[in-house]
Amino acid sequence: MSSITHAKTPYYFVPSPSRHPAMASLGLFFVVLGAAQWINGANWGKYSLAAGMVWFLGVLFQWFSESIRESEGGQYGHKVDLSFRWSMSWFIFSEVMFFGAFFTALWWARAHSVPALGSLDNALLWPDFKAIWPSLAAGATASPAGIVEPFTTMTPFWLPTINTALLLSSGVTLTIAHHALIAGHRSKTIAFMWLTVLLGFVFLLVQGYEYFHAYQELNLKLSSGVYGSTFYILTGFHGFHVFIGMLMLLFITLRLQKGHFTSERHFGFEGAAWYWHFVDVVWLGLYTLVYWL
CATH class of the missing domain: 1.20.120.80 (Cytochrome c oxidase, subunit III, four-helix bundle)
Structure with missing residues (x-):
């Protein structure tokens, strides 16, 4: 059994406006920027890459957690x-x-x-x-x-x-x-x-x-x-x-x-x-x- 009792499931789920796509793109920007600079000799590139990856993974955790709550809440x-x-x-x-x-x-x-x-x-x-x-x-x-x-x-x-x-x-x-x-x-x-x-x-x-x-x-x-x-x-x-x-x-x-x-x-x-x-x-x-x- 699922941990949450499903209410009446809607015919189709329309999500509310989300910040997650923009936030994930921002993290990926710093990942790509840092990687490009690092392989071209800029020492600060590795810090940009690491920070961007941490940011990106944090956004994914929030995004997936939200999707799981929606699914277990019977909205899908x-x-x-x-x-x-x-x-x-x-x-x-x-x-x-x-x-x-x-x-x-x-x-x-x-x-x-x-x-x-x-x-x-x-x-x-x-x-x-x-x-x-x-x-x-x-x-x-x-x-x-x-x-x-x-x-x-x-x-x-x-x-x-x-x-x-x-x-x-x-x-x-x-x-x-x-x-x-x-x-x-x-x-x-x-x-x-x-x-x-x-x-x-x-x-x-x-x-x-x-x-x-x-x-x-x-x-x-x-x-x-x-x-x-x-x-x-x-x-x-x-x-x-x-x-x-x-x-x-x-x-x-x-x-x-x-x-x-x-x-x-x-x-x-x-x-x-x-x-x-x-x-x-x-x-x-x-x-x-x-x-x-």
Whole structure:
């Protein structure tokens, strides 16, 4: 049962004017300003970035708290539920396009750019260039100017495979929690949600160790040619999405412990679950294309 008894739900909810969008934009302005100045050598940039991030997160906390009160107060009817579902669907679609762009960049570099640079047309310009993708010849930088330090590529064993098992397991525990919520077994739902959050957290720890291993022992860096840049961009952005998804699931779990959601009304739970399953699917593609091929 939800912690608040719902009154008659309105056909459609019209929110009152809110300061939150403007306040969130102000925080993001200082985040972007600080980041741009920091990477260009201005020491004050990091303070602007930190202050803007704290401001932005504070606004989000107030904004989400207000939305939760409205939802638990019975102000969100069927139409609002539909708008949330469409919004989350389009958001996940935008994320699919986001990762699709980077997967396409990886494919283009491997299938077109590297072979083209090693063709006869470019032989006079780069006579010593080797059109070899690094994953096929570990340690080959294919850098005739010697500007890329030798490095060793990442293999699927064992850290990436362990992370694959962790994410797939988290998808199973999340599905069990969902079915338990529908069946009205709140304690079981909470237990499996905490297990899902724990699996996501362990995934991030393993990936952090993988980065340390890659940087220190394999000399694999963001500057390690197109292989290094695509490796860190794809795995790094995915790790960030895992972190965001883990936070979503954490707050959903805390709300469950407060008595929020019912077996009939729990789109907040479903939206976070959709996002987490999307993160799982992206990792499977990444695991195959980056670590195996």
